[in-house]
Structures are given as C-alpha cells and as structure tokens.
Amino acid sequence: MPAPALVALAERLQRLCVARGLTVAAAESCTGGLLAETITAVPGSSAYFRGAVVAYADAVKVRLLDVPQAMLDAHGAVSAQVALAMATGGRARLDASLAVSVTGIAGPEGGSEAKPVGLVYVGVADAAGVDVRRFQFEGDRAAIRDAAASEALTWLIAAAEGEG
Amino acid sequence: MPAPALVALAERLQRLCVARGLTVAAAESCTGGLLAETITAVPGSSAYFRGAVVAYADAVKVRLLDVPQAMLDAHGAVSAQVALAMATGGRARLDASLAVSVTGIAGPEGGSEAKPVGLVYVGVADAAGVDVRRFQFEGDRAAIRDAAASEALTWLIAAAEGEG
Numbered sequence: 001m002p003a004p005a006l007v008a009l010a011e012r013l014q015r016l017c018v019a020r021g022l023t024v025a026a027a028e029s030c031t032g033g034l035l036a037e038t039i040t041a042v043p044g045s046s047a048y049f050r051g052a053v054v055a056y057a058d059a060v061k062v063r064l065l066d067v068p069q070a071m072l073d074a075h076g077a078v079s080a081q082v083a084l085a086m087a088t089g090g091r092a093r094l095d096a097s098l099a100v101s102v103t104g105i106a107g108p109e110g111g112s113e114a115k116p117v118g119l120v121y122v123g124v125a126d127a128a129g130v131d132v133r134r135f136q137f138e139g140d141r142a143a144i145r146d147a148a149a150s151e152a153l154t155w156l157i158a159a160a161e162g163e164g
Numbered sequence: 165m166p167a168p169a170l171v172a173l174a175e176r177l178q179r180l181c182v183a184r185g186l187t188v189a190a191a192e193s194c195t196g197g198l199l200a201e202t203i204t205a206v207p208g209s210s211a212y213f214r215g216a217v218v219a220y221a222d223a224v225k226v227r228l229l230d231v232p233q234a235m236l237d238a239h240g241a242v243s244a245q246v247a248l249a250m251a252t253g254g255r256a257r258l259d260a261s262l263a264v265s266v267t268g269i270a271g272p273e274g275g276s277e278a279k280p281v282g283l284v285y286v287g288v289a290d291a292a293g294v295d296v297r298r299f300q301f302e303g304d305r306a307a308i309r310d311a312a313a314s315e316a317l318t319w320l321i322a323a324a325e326g327e328g
Contacts, residue, residue, distance in 0.1 A: 001306045026218075032204025033197035036218040040196025043272055043305060045220070052218040053228070054190075054200040060215040060258055064228060094224055108207055141207055142165045 002038040003146055009153035010039045016160040017048040022097040024156060026052035027065050027090030029077065030104040030120060035149045050094045055086065065089035078103050080121050080132045087123035088130050098159050099125045100152045106141045120148045124159050166202040167310055173317035174203045180324040181212040186261040188320060190216035191229050191254030193241065194268040194284060199313045214258045219250065229253035242267050244285050244296045251287035252294050262323055263289045264316045270305045284312045288323050 001007065017024055026035045036052035039045055053064045058077055061067040066089040067082055075081045083101050091099035104120030111117035118137040123130060133155070137147040165171065181188055190199045200216035203209055217228045222241055225231040230253040231246055239245045247265050255263030268284030275281035282301040287294060297319070301311040 028197075028200075031201075032209070033192075033200030033202075033216055033218065036197030036220075037195075037201045038197075040218075040220065041306070041309075045196075046274075049220050051220040051224040051228075052197055052216075054197065054204075054216040054218065056200075056204065056210055056213050056215040057258075063259075064215075064217070064257065093228065094221075095227075110210075142205070145205075 002034065002041055006038045006146065006149055006153065007041050009150065009157065010042050013039070013153055013157050013160060014042050014045055014048060016157060020160060020163060022160055022163055023048050023050050025050045025090050025094035025096035025099040027086040027099060027101040028052055028054045029056060029061070029102060030106040031102045031145050031148050032056065034145050035100070035102060035152055038149055038153065050096045053090060053093070061086060065093060076115070078105055078115050078119060078121065080134065083121035083123035083132045084130050087125035091125040097126065097163065098156060100156050102148050102152050104144070104148055106144045108141060118144050120144065122148065122152050122155060124155050126159055126163065165205055166198065170202045170310065170313055170317065171205050173314065173321065174206050177203070177317055177321050177324060178206050178209055178212060180321060184324060184327060186324055186327055187212050187214050189214045189254050189258035189260035189263040191250040191263060191265040192216055192218045193220060193250070193266060194270045195266045195309050195312050196220065198309050199264070199266060199316055202313055202317065214260045217254060217257070225250060229257060240279070242269055242279050242283060242285065244298065247285035247287035247296045248294050251289035255289040261290065261327065262320060264320050266312050266316050268308070268312055270308045272305060282308050284308065286312065286316050286319060288319050290323055290327065
C-alpha cells in the first residue's frame with residue numbers, strides 16, 4: 001500500500017470526482033505507476049479512474065501519449081514542454097475530464113547541473129486547457145516519487161474543485 | 165515503497181533483463197500500477213523497463229492495448245481471453261521483448277459466484293507467443309494486488325531466464 005497520506009488524498013479526489021461526474025487519467029514517467037497505484041488503492045476507484053500510461057521510455061511517450069519526438073529532442077523528457085504534452089495527450093488518449101502528468105528525475109542517477117535529481121514537472125489538463133508547475137524535491141528516490149505523487153494528487157483535487 | 169519481497173523480485177528481474185538485453189512492458193488492470201511502481205522502484209530500471217498501460221476502464225483496454233470490444237462483451241474484462249489479448253497488445257504497443265498482463269477482481273466489490281473476489285488472470289507474451297494462468301487469491305484488496313504482482317514478477321523472471 002502507498003503511504004497513508006497519499007491514499008487519503010486519493011480518497012478525497014475520488015469523493016469529489018464521483019460527486020461531480022468527473023473522470024481522471026494519469027501520464028506518469030518518474031513516479032512509475034505510483035500515482036495510478038495510489039488512486040486505485042481506494043475501493044470503488046473504477047467509478048472515475050480511466051487508467052494511466054506509465055511512459056518510462058521516450059518512445060512510449062511518443063507512441064501512446066502523442067508527445068512529439070522533436071519536442072523530446074529539443075527540450076528533453078524532463079521539461080515543462082513535455083509535461084504539458086503528456087497531460088494533453090493522456091487526457092485525449094484516455095478520454096478523461098482531467099489528466100495529470102509527472103516527469104522528473106527520481107535519481108539516484110540521471111541528474112545534471114541544469115536538471116538535478118529531484119527536479120519534477122507536473123502538468124494538469126482539463127477541457128479549458130493545460131498548465132504546468134516545476135518542483136525541486138529533496139530526499140531519496142522513494143521520497144521524491146512520494147512528493148511528486150502528493151503534489152499531483154493535490155493539484156488534481158484543486159482542479160476537480162474548480163470543475164462542474 | 166512496495167513490499168520488500170516485491171522489490172526483491174523486481175531487482176532480480178532487472179539483473180536478468182539487463183544482462184540478457186531484454187525489455188519489459190506491463191498491461192495492468194486490477195493491480196492498478198503496482199506492478200510498474202514496483203519495477204521502477206529499483207534504480208536503473210529505465211535500462212530495461214519500457215512502461216505500462218494501466219487499463220482500468222474497458223475502453224482503455226480497447227484503445228491502448230487493442231483488446232477487441234467483442235471479446236470484452238463475450239468474456240468480460242476478467243477472463244483468460246482478455247489477459248492474453250492485454251499481454252499481446254502491451255508487448256506490441258510498448259515494443260518490448262516481454263510483456264505481462266494482470267486482470268482480476270481485487271474487491272471488496274465486483275465479485276460474483278462465477279468470478280469471485282481474488283480471481284486474477286496473469287498473461288505473459290514473448291516473441292514465441294503468449295500464455296495465461298488463473299489464480300484465486302485470498303485476503304483484502306491490498307493482499308490480492310500484492311499477490312498478483314508477485315506472481316506476475318515471478319513469471320516474468322522465469323520467462324526472462326528462458327530467453328536469450
């Protein structure tokens with residue numbers, strides 16, 4: 001089971017989305033399925049959760065989320081641009097009211113001066129458009145993934161509160 | 165973090181696949197991302213893990229894993245047929261050497277006499293073909309999901325040992 005604090009966020013998201021008739025999808029890279037697992041840890045989540053694409057390889061971001069290869073080449077997978085494209089693509093491909101994306105560097109390898117370990121972009125897409133936020137988390141791989149999932153769920157809750 | 169016993173299986177799978185140049189993909193329904201999260205909890209997993217489709221809604225099974233709608237109508241999402249199709253579709257769509265699928269009833273709702281809570285089908289596809297196994301797990305939602313992920317990882321390890 002994911003951390004209780006994460007599951008509590010997923011329970012709150014579920015209550016809101018079911019009450020408002022909203023559906024949710026996820027496009028995950030560095031969280032690697034943690035977000036979907038947290039959402040589906042709550043019984044009854046099939047009432048609003050459509051599913052997720054865990055796009056670990058860049059080719060999967062292109063093939064299943066419609067992220068342009070040229071964008072990956074120009075900005076890298078961990079970028080605001082790719083987070084926006086993943087959220088937009090995830091919402092369209094999984095046919096959801098709201099979609100969240102997470103792309104970042106969970107470490108311990110893969111960091112650089114420009115893109116250090118803990119850098120994470122979260123995107124949210126709804127019918128009105130798409131937005132992205134940049135985070136710099138501290139801690140080990142598990143802590144960074146938990147923090148990213150927490151921010152993604154918190155933002156989904158706020159987005160669901162603004163809908164309907 | 166997933167249970168240590170699950171992460172240990174993922175570490176073993178990673179060592180094997182990296183050594184043999186194999187890639188892995190997952191097509192998850194009832195495990196809801198737990199399998200992908202377990203695999204990606206291990207640092208360096210991007211060297212062999214392509215990603216996953218968490219196909220919670222049936223429409224996602226059709227759209228992203230090429231499961232025929234007629235098969236879902238005839239046999240239901242929790243069936244040997246759909247597990248086979250999810251593994252085959254996941255392997256093709258995510259372009260992996262090995263793909264695993266999991267579809268089942270994690271409960272507490274959704275069970276029936278013919279398909280009780282704890283019924284889980286696991287499929288594995290490789291270049292030679294695809295196979296499926298049927299399990300009946302005991303316990304609560306979390307225990308059933310953990311057991312399904314454990315069987316999926318164990319089978320992937322055996323399949324990787326048989327390759328290359």
